[in-house]
Amino acid sequence: MLLILLFFVAMWAGAQNALAGGGSFLTLPTLMLTGMDARAANITSCVALFPAQVATGWAGRKFSAGAGGLSMRALFAISVVGGAIGAAILLVTPPAFFAKLVPWLVLFATVVFTYGSFFRRPGEAQAQLPAPAAGVAQFLISVYGGYFGGGIGFLMVAALTMAGQNVRIASATKNVLAGVMNASAVGIFLFSPDLHWSQALVTAAGATIGGVAGAKLLHRIPENRLRLVVVVVGVLLTIGLFQRAP
Known part of the structure; x- marks a missing residue:
């Protein structure tokens, strides 16, 4: 029964990642319900x-x-390098550092995206991050993505919209880059004894179905509604992360 629940939650998480990010905050507690500790x-x-x-x-x-x-x-190259560095940091530093930093990152991203989506004046529409700042932002997000990854989709959408993309293009771009930056971490975790293969396979099947469906829905949802979904996810992520913070 728990594996069936896990499959459907994973479908939701896959679609959520495609549309706005935050899918890992659905799968993580559900996987813990199957009997594994938080790290596993x-x-x-x-x-x-x-x-x-x-x-x-x-x-x-x-x-x-x-x-x-x-x-x-x-952006692809920056994401590969950042993800690899983040995975390496995971091996040599305690998780408490990022656990304290992540809520503030997501809060900042939520505020920036909300302002850019609903409160920016028309005269400011052309203001955007220059190439060096956009590269640094993507690099830092990629490092975090290789280390833990919760909320990277939302952070990338915020950074990419600041760099001049509209929300639909930003959502599609972050979907490509999310897989790129996580490749290094996955390569390491495949050999970890904490990887539970039965739950991983069920989750992977459900999330893949949901992710493909979400990617197809991405360009059929009105942009203002999609922006609102991203903001709501950001608020919920911020609240949840502050509650979990040590």
Whole structure:
């Protein structure tokens, strides 16, 4: 029964990741319900969501684009390097550091995205991050993504919209880049004894189905509604992360 629940929650998480991000905050507690500790659940969730991230990114790849003067190839390279560094940091530093930092990152991203979506004056519409700032933002998000990954989709949408993309293009671009930056961490976690394969396979199947469906829905939802969904997810993530923070 728990595996059936896990499958449907994973479908929801896959669609959520495709539309706005935050899917790992659905799979993590559900995996813990199956009997594993938080660390094992985090590792299993990361590996299990990776195929869905790849499938979602592939399904919407034609809508992805460069941002802030950076080509998609440059963003791809930055994400690979940042994700690898984040995975390496995971091996040598305690998780408490990022656990304290993440709520503030998501809060900042929520405020920035909300302002840019609903309160920015028309005269400010052309203001955007220059290429160096966009590259640094993507690099820092990628490092965090390789280390833990919760909320990276939302952070990327916020950064990419600041760099000049509209929310639909930003959502498609972050779907491609999310899979890229998690590849290094997954390569490491595949050999971890904390990886629970039965739960990982069930989660991967559900999340992949949900992710592909979400990618197809992404360009059929009115943009204002999609912006509102992203803001709501950001608020909920911020509240949840502050409650979990040590």
